[in-house]
Amino acid sequence: NAGVTQTPKFQVLKTGQSMTLQCAQDMNHNSMYWYRQDPGMGLRLIYYSASEGTTDKGEVPNGYNVSRLNKREFSLRLESAAPSQTSVYFCASSEVGGWAGELFFGEGSRLTVL
Amino acid sequence: KNQVEQSPQSLIILEGKNCTLQCNYTVSPFSNLRWYKQDTGRGPVSLTIMTFSENTKSNGRYTATLDADTKQSSLHITASQLSDSASYICVVSAQQAGTALIFGKGTTLSVSS
Numbered sequence: 569n570a571g572v573t574q575t576p577k578f579q580v581l582k583t584g585q586s587m588t589l590q591c592a593q594d595m596n597h598n599s600m601y602w603y604r605q606d607p608g609m610g611l612r613l614i615y616y617s618a619s620e621g622t623t624d625k626g627e628v629p630n631g632y633n634v635s636r637l638n639k640r641e642f643s644l645r646l647e648s649a650a651p652s653q654t655s656v657y658f659c660a661s662s663e664v665g666g667w668a669g670e671l672f673f674g675e676g677s678r679l680t681v682l
Numbered sequence: 683k684n685q686v687e688q689s690p691q692s693l694i695i696l697e698g699k700n701c702t703l704q705c706n707y708t709v710s711p712f713s714n715l716r717w718y719k720q721d722t723g724r725g726p727v728s729l730t731i732m733t734f735s736e737n738t739k740s741n742g743r744y745t746a747t748l749d750a751d752t753k754q755s756s757l758h759i760t761a762s763q764l765s766d767s768a769s770y771i772c773v774v775s776a777q778q779a780g781t782a783l784i785f786g787k788g789t790t791l792s793v794s795s
Contacts, residue, residue, distance in 0.1 A: 572725075610686070610771070610785030611726075658725055668713065668775070671783075673725030 572674035591659030705772035
């Protein structure tokens with residue numbers, strides 16, 4: 569079982585470049601999330617999608633956009649990357665809303681912005 | 683302000699020994715408390731989810747306790763193995779609209795032979 573799959577696993581960008589992180593889940597989950605993890609900090613929510621067709625801002629949405637393409641796929645886009653966006657990004661999914669449902673995480677996408 | 687504090691920040695133990703990790707939270711209204719294990723370079727994996735009414739929950743050699751009155755939780759690891767070396771993250775859910783998960787910074791456990 570693949571679970572939550574993220575691509576790419578590693579990426580190096582120059583300041584100002586754009587890129588999209590892809591996420592797909594095969595568990596038929598309704599909710600999907602994007603988190604970032606920085607050294608010495610807990611995971612922080614960037615955006616989430618409670619169900620297909622809806623997206624909402626999380627704790628740190630500035631500089632990011634998301635698209636819930638269908639029930640399986642949830643992408644995160646950086647329009648103009650900045651060094652402050654150097655981080656490890658995790659996609660997660662849950663069958664029900666986040667405060668009740670168990671989260672299943674992908675393996676992470678490690679992004680460096682020079 | 684909703685917060686989750688974990689201690690210790692890091693811990694080194696010998697293989698076969700037991701250890702206990704702590705989590706204190708100030709989250710209201712409380713929904714549930716989760717413990718995740720995150721291996722280096724991997725995504726977090728759920729160990730336990732505990733609701734308000736659950737005091738103890740086990741998953742193999744992992745036992746989580748919850749004291750909702752004092753707003754404290756602990757994760758006890760019995761007979762540690764080298765594969766237990768990881769970061770352990772405490773996450774508390776607040777019962778509110780949207781998704782309100784408050785993540786602790788984690789405790790890094792190193793098990794040595």
